[in-house]
Amino acid sequence: MLPSREEAQRLLREAENCNPGPWGEHCRVAAQCAEKIAAHCPGMDREKAYILGLLHDIGRRFGVKHMGHIYDGYRYMTDLGYGEAARICLSHSFPIQSLEDYIGRHDITGEEEAELEAALAHMAYDDYDRLIQLCDSVAGASGVMKMEDRMADVKRRYGSYPQEKWDKNLELKRYFEEKTGKELYALLFGNATES
Numbered sequence: 735m736l737p738s739r740e741e742a743q744r745l746l747r748e749a750e751n752c753n754p755g756p757w758g759e760h761c762r763v764a765a766q767c768a769e770k771i772a773a774h775c776p777g778m779d780r781e782k783a784y785i786l787g788l789l790h791d792i793g794r795r796f797g798v799k800h801m802g803h804i805y806d807g808y809r810y811m812t813d814l815g816y817g818e819a820a821r822i823c824l825s826h827s828f829p830i831q832s833l834e835d836y837i838g839r840h841d842i843t844g845e846e847e848a849e850l851e852a853a854l855a856h857m858a859y860d861d862y863d864r865l866i867q868l869c870d871s872v873a874g875a876s877g878v879m880k881m882e883d884r885m886a887d888v889k890r891r892y893g894s895y896p897q898e899k900w901d902k903n904l905e906l907k908r909y910f911e912e913k914t915g916k917e918l919y920a921l922l923f924g925n926a927t928e929s
């Protein structure tokens with residue numbers, strides 16, 4: 735089940751009040767990107783893409799955490815009955831389908847990590863998982879960024895960026911360029927939403 739657009743927006747506002755920060759705007763940018771790209775992908779639902787983009791980092795409601803934001807978001811959405819959003823809270827951080835390459839602290843218990851690992855292992859990624867992974871990698875807090883710039887920024891802040899993940903993000907970009915028939919940045923920076 736998926737919340738409505740309005741309910742998702744309300745959940746995000748409420749979460750920002752609990753833990754204010756630029757992450758809320760990052761979610762809005764990711765949502766707008768997801769909607770724009772989905773609108774040009776045959777068979778994808780732009781409304782669903784927007785809602786999933788908006789909620790992918792909702793776990794930040796519970797404080798400043800690394801892997802913890804994934805676990806918290808996954809649990810929170812699951813508890814509200816929003817399974818599709820819960821799935822994205824988990825999959826968005828793992829273009830490579832493993833917890834191993836996570837950039838940041840593993841600040842959850844071993845039991846929680848095992849729970850995420852098991853859930854991740856059972857997933858067959860679909861285009862919504864791939865879409866939000868892509869949008870997460872181009873969404874800055876004040877607008878769309880080139881993926882290379884955002885990855886370089888993460889590398890600066892965390893000290894490293896796994897080459898495999900870097901390559902995977904570029905692969906996602908190519909994947910959606912093929913699906914939409916458009917160059918990604920032309921689509922995102924341009925005015926091509928209405929179709």
Ligand SMILES: [Fe+2]
Pocket residue numbers: 760764790791870
């Ligand atoms: Fe994000």
